[in-house]
Amino acid sequence: MPSRGAAKRPRLFAALAILAVLLLMLWALRLRIAGALVDRRLAAAHVPASYRLTKIGPFLERMEDVRIGDPAAPDLVARQIDVTIGYGLTGPAVRGVDVDGVRLSARIDDQGLHLGALDRLLPKTGGKVELPDLTVQLHDVRLALATPNGAIRVALAGRGNPARAFGGTAQVEADRLRLASCSLSRVSADLKIATDLGAPRVRGPVRIMGMGCPGLALGRGELRIAATSSKAFDRVTGRATPAGFAGRAGPARFAGVGGAIDAAGTLGHLKGKGALTFAHLALPDQAEAIADVAIPAGLPITPTARRAARGTARLLRDASARIEFEGAIEGLRASVRVHRMMLAGPDGARLSATGGQGLSWAPSGWQVDTDVASGGGDLPPLRLRIRQAGEGQPLSGNGRLDPYAAGGAKIAAPRLSIESSWSGARFDALIAIDGPLGGGFVRGLTVPIDGRISADAGIAINPGCRSISFRKLQQNSFVFDPASIRVCGQPLFARTSRGAMRIDAAVSPVRLTGRSGTSPIFLAANGVKLTERGFSVAGLQTAIGAPNHLTRLEAVALDGRFGNATGGTFSGATGAIANVPLDLKGAAGEWTLRGGALGIKGKLQLGDQAAEPRFFPLDADAVTLGLAGGRVTAAGILRQPSRGIEIARVALAHDLATGTGHADLAVPGIAFVPKGLQPEALTPLTLGVVANVAGTVSGRGRIDWSPAAVTSTGMFSTDRIDLAAAFGPVSGIAGRIVFTDLLGLVTAPAQEARIAELNPGVIVADGIVHYQLIGANRVRIEDATFPFAAGKLRLDPATLDFSKARERRLTFRVEKADAAAFIQQLDFPNLSATGTFDGTLPMIFDDNGGRIEQGYIAAEGGGTLAYVGELTSAQLGTMGKLAFDALKAIRYSALDISLDGRLDGEMVSKVRFTGIREATPEQSLVTRLIRNLPFRFNIAIRAPFRGLVGSARAYMDPSLLLNHTVIAPPVATNPPDPPIQPAESGDVR
Structure with missing residues (x-):
């Protein structure tokens, strides 16, 4: 009998068979069943889609030609999707997705990431999409991402669980992106992407070909970015590190940008901070504008x-x-x-x-x-x-x-303030300055400044008046004491928006004191005007030194300009140097100030300070003057004003600190010409003393001065000078004169002059005069000697004073003049004489001319006198014929001539001689009667002196004299000489 277990086996096999059949049926229907499951999931999510299931198994499903979303514009298109299925207590579940050939459209806004219809298939937290918790493999995935800043194209590849750990790459491109008012062109990136517990991370370089913003332009550059996002993509953080990006920002240019920028927030609402560096930043236009500013x-x-x-x-x-x-x-x-x-x-x-x-x-x-x-x-x-x-x-x-x-200059502003609005700006400042000023330096210059800058960049400074002070002002060797000056401007300085600059400053009367070395100085001006082109000074006054040795300069107007070489013009200048008794007047010309050195070129007039000038003013042209290091140098040519004839060349040097200096004068040759240049055109000292001067004078002089004294020397010479003096014409003056005091016209003793000819009425020649100028317009005649009629004519020592209108006395002495030579010198053809003459001729000169007073010439030792001319009785009468016959041979025992009268007017000459008629070959009755008969002749002559002597033959002609002759009675043998007291014969004219 079968057992109980045997009975059950058929039922088991039957069940297994049935299960197998069912499984076979399910396997046969798996694609349809899977499709139904997918369709049911898509339908439940209301997601339109189309696909093909090409493979299905217990652990893998494959879909191809997937299209999700609106069929006309699907959100996702995939060539192939492999879904890995796993099993758990709750049943099968998707464990992974492997996609290939995906094209995905997405959008990011302030709410996060949006995948269109796919959003309804993804898990959500708090209503926001999160990355799926499954294994993902991406092959050839392209994402078209729309953002508030522009469209981005992304190519993705990678694998992992996005909700846990994922790694991959992303290639990003964008033709143009917008960040606020900026635009980025041709953006590309090669990024590494990852997730960490579902939070995405992005890292890598972003290349930007160009960026433009209002006032900003960037060239090619790269951003190294590192960014993270929340799981829901609703918040991002990141850092960008730039490199490159050469460009410009407004007027600025730069070679590149560095640094880092950190940002956080949503992509449409970012906040960030950072530090950027700009390499080789330049503002070339502004740099050139500042470099080109013309600073005077x-x-x-x-x-x-x-x-x-x-x-x-x-x-x-x-x-x-x-x-x-x-x-x-x-x-x-x-x-x-x-x-x-x-x-x-x-x-x-x-x-x-x-x-x-x-x-x-x-x-x-x-x-x-x-x-x-x-x-x-x-x-x-x-x-x-x-x-x-x-x-x-x-x-x-x-x-x-x-x-x-x-x-060496310094500036500080202890106070600065500014107020600005769209209409312009106001500013106020207190400026303290140490710095150069012209050829010197100023310390402690305090300048209040206020003004306005307009909206179009125009500037106006210091309208109205301000007080400007300084602690110390130095100009070359001049050091001025502290002072305050009031300056007014309307405004003081202005510049338009186009760059045109204007300075308009007016300074009230200026009074400055100070020192130059140990010498006090004073500077004043009635007013100063300052512009952008330069400045002008009116009523300039300067004084240097103590009152007893003052150097002064005044100028009616002084104009200057600014630049590398400050300079200008001046006019109406007058002045004098220390103890030098000379005046500078009417100076005008140009001045320059370069490197602290003052230079002047111009002309002036040089005059004498004496109450009674020793010379008339001279014009000085081609004048140059330099002031550097406290030393004055000058040079010029002195000319006679009316004729422009060069008189002298002057070179001068003066030390302002010590008050010492000198001037060298060179006289190349002053040519005096009658009816041309005469000495009285140069000096009043010769007026009425000499005239009709002809000849040339040359020489040199030097003036030295110090606070203690002024000295001057000189040497002048001439080879020949002709002139007319009060006592007659003088020609051929030659010699040299050495001055020990040129300004005072003082010489050393024993100055010598040679005179070729002197003609006070009687010609004398080849004389030598020794003299000395002793100052105060006085001349000391030491001696003068002339050969005269085989004897000499000497001048007694005398002092001539030309300082006032007074008499000047000269006494000439005739020594041993030979009568025969005298007669021959006078060229009397019918007269002969023998004997020796001596005498004295006192002469007096004043402003009215010259005269002889009590002149006396006498013959010593006797002599002979004979007139050999022919006369008739009809001419003389009987008694005249008698006297004429007596004069044919007279031996005189005494003969004298007295002279009184003016050289240029009437001269009274008295001629007296006593003698006897000598025997002659003639034996006429008259001759025999008057032989050995004594005669005395007394003759008074009134006539112009020069006419008298110049026509001596006429005046000595007996035909004019004998009618007035008295014959003395016979003389007894050996009696005393009888007194002969006849009346004067009268006047002969």
């Missing part, structure tokens, strides 16, 4: 202004910049707040804006709340606190400029 030379601010301009221009040509900021992007709107900004130059220059709330920008405008500082290199050490109540509100700033030096 010779001003106290010139060295510091030029250094500051040089340093600023250098910094703006090449600097490294760093900006620390934070910002936000809200859709297409952005805002930025710069906390710290710094420019650094290769020479150590620094310009920074730090502190406060920084510089803020939003679409509504700017707001500034920062501290600006500069320094290092050639930049001035500026500190400025800038504040602004709100966006678009007026801006105010307060600060200072610490001492800043350049080339």
Whole structure:
């Protein structure tokens, strides 16, 4: 009997058979069943889709030609999807997905990631899509991602569980992206993507071919990014590190951008902060504009202004910049707040804006709340606190400029303030300056400055009047005491928006005191006008030295210009140098100031300071004057004004500190010509003394001066001078004169002059005069000797005073003049005589001419006198014929001539001689009667002296004399000489 177990086996096999059949049926229907399951899941999620199930097994299902979403615009298209199925207590479940050839469209907004119809198939947390918790393998996956900033194309590859750990790569491309108001072109990236506990991470380089923003343009560059996202893609954080991106921001140019930017938020609502550096930042236009600013030379601010301009221009040509900021992007709107900004130059220059709330920008405008500082290199050490109540509100700033030096100059501003609005800016400052001024230096110059900058960049400084003071002002060797000067401008300085500069400063009357070495100085002016082209001074007055040795200069007008060589013109200048008794008048010309040296070219008039001038004013042209290092040098040509004839060349040097100096005078040759240049055109000393001067005088002179005294020397000579003097014509004067006091016209003793001919009525020749000029227009005649009629004519020592209208006395002495030579010298053809003459001729000269007073000539030892001319009785009468016969042979025992009268007028001459008739071959009755008969002749002659002597033959002719002759009675043998007292014969005219 079968057992109980045997009975059950058929039932078991039957059941297994039935199960096998069912499994075979299920396997045969697996694709349909799987399709039904998928369709039911898609239908439950309301996701339209189409696909083909090409493979199904207990652990793997494959779908091909998958299209999910709107058939006309599917959200996902896949060539093949393999779904790995696993089993658990709850039944089968999808354990993984392997996709190939996927094209996915997605969108990111402030709500996170959106995959279209796929969102309804993905698990959600809190209503937001999360990455699936399954194994994913991606092959040839392309994502078209729409973002608020633009369309992005992504090529993905990788594997892992996105909800746990996933790794892969993403190649990203975008033709154009927008960040706020900026646009990025041709963006590409090779990124590594991963998830960590479901949070995505992205890392890698992002290449940008160009970026443009309002006022910003960047070239090609790369961003190294590292970003993470929440599981739901609703929040992102990231860091970007730029490299490259050479470009421009406003007027600035830079070679590249570095640093880092950190951001967090949603892709449409990002907030970030960062620090960016800009390599080789430059503002070329601004640098050139600053470098080209024309800073006038010779001003106290010139060295510091030029250094500051040089340093600023250098910094703006090449600097490294760093900006620390934070910002936000809200859709297409952005805002930025710069906390710290710094420019650094290769020479150590620094310009920074730090502190406060920084510089803020939003679409509504700017707001500034920062501290600006500069320094290092050639930049001035500026500190400025800038504040602004709100966006678009007026801006105010307060600060200072610490001492800043350049080339020995220094500037500081203990007070600086500024107020600015959209309509312009106002500023106020107190400036303290040490610096060059013209040819000198100023210390402690304090200048208050206030003004306005218009919206179009026009500048106006110091309208109205301000007081400017200084502690010390030095010009060459001049050092001025502290002073305050009031300056007015309308305004003082202005510059238009086009760069045209205007300076308009007027200075009230100036009074300055000081010293030059140990000498006090005084400087005053009625007014000073300053413009951008230069300056003008009216009523300039200067004085140097103590009252007893004062150097002074006044000028009606002085004009100057600024530049590399400060200079200008002057006119109406007068002055004098220390103890030099000369006046400078009517000076006019040009002046320059270069490198602290003053140069003058022009003309002037040189005059004598004496109450009774020793010379008339002379014109000086081609005058040059230099002032450098406290030393004055000058040169010029002195000319007679009316004829322009060169008189002398002058070279001068003067030390202002010591008050010492000298002047050299060279007289190449003054040519005097009758009816031309005469001495009285040069000096009043010769007026009425000499006239009709002809000849040339040359020589040299030197004047030396010091605070103690003035000395002068000179030597002048002539080879020949002809002239007319009060006592007659003089010709052939030759010699030299050595002055021991040229200005006082004082010479050494024993000056010698040779005179070829002197004719006071009687010609004398070849004389020698020794003399000395003793000052005060006086001449001391030491002696004078002339050969005269085989004897000599001597001049007694005398002093002639030409300082006043007074008599000047000269006494000539005739010594041993031979009568025969005298007669021959007078050229009397019918007269002969023998004997020797001596006498004295006192002469007196005054402004009315000259005269002889009590002149007397007498013959000593007797002699003979004979007239051999022919006369008739009809001419003389009987008694005259008798006297004439007596004069044919007279031996006189005494003969004298007295002279009184004017040389240029009537001269009274009295001729007296006594003698007897000598025997002659003639034996006429008359001759025999008068033989040995004594005669006395007394003759008075009134006639012009020069006419008298010049016509001596007529006056000595007996035909004019004998009618007035008295015959003495016979003389007894050996009786005493009878007194002969006849009346004077009368006048012969």
